[in-house]
Amino acid sequence: MSLNDAFVYCPPQQPLSILFEDDDLIIIDKPAGLLSVMGRKPEHQDSAYLRILEQYPQAKVTHRLDMATSGILMFAKHRDAEVAVSKMFQARQVNKHYIALVQGEIAENGCVDVPLITDWENRPRQIVHFELGKSAQTLYERLDYDLTTDQSRVRLEPITGRSHQLRVHMQHLGHPIMGDKLYHPQPKNFALSRMALHAAALSFEHPLQKIAMQITSIIPF
Secondary structure, three states: OOHHHHOOOOOOOOOOEEEEEOOOEEEEEEOOOOOOOOOOOHHHOOOHHHHHHHHOOOOEEOOOOOOOOEEEEEEEOOHHHHHHHHHHHHOOOOEEEEEEEEEOOOOOEEEEEOOEEEOHHHOOOEEEOOOOOEOOEEEEEEEEEEOOOOEEEEEEEEOOOOOOHHHHHHHHHOOOEOOOOOOOOOOOOOOOOOOOEEEEEEEEEOOOOOOEEEEEOOOOO
């Protein structure tokens, strides 16, 4: 049995917030609780991608965010844009960073460099595995620490793009992300009914228009 078997999907129903749009790309501010792409089951079809397809039937996925993560999510409006964006991601020409609230007082900055692999018996969970895992690196920087709540606000920059990478790397440091139902031992010990992880900034050169792009999103926590 996977953890998905007990999952009941109740996505937010407000209209998608568009951060940028042109003839090639559409970039949205995905709310926490909404799948990036359609799931396998009929009740898991509602997603950011499905809603984009209703307006733009030729749209393509360029990257994904975890359902519990909010923030910047980009789609290509047509095949040529998809190919160009894919090459850009593969060449690591896209800079992105996230903001998170984590448990405890974290060191000011550093890099987590531990390999990750799917925990197949408990999927979608990922685990650190030094022998079989795929290389994964995350840069982190402490922005502030709240003694009252014992929480640190951190800026996270993924160098690689493994599934659940930021969440597992913070857990590995001993500072799990607040509200994380998979990796925080007490996810309900948090004032908000969501996980405190937000894709806050995305910068790249527009692959077709060749102009510098800097997309930002307001932090919701």
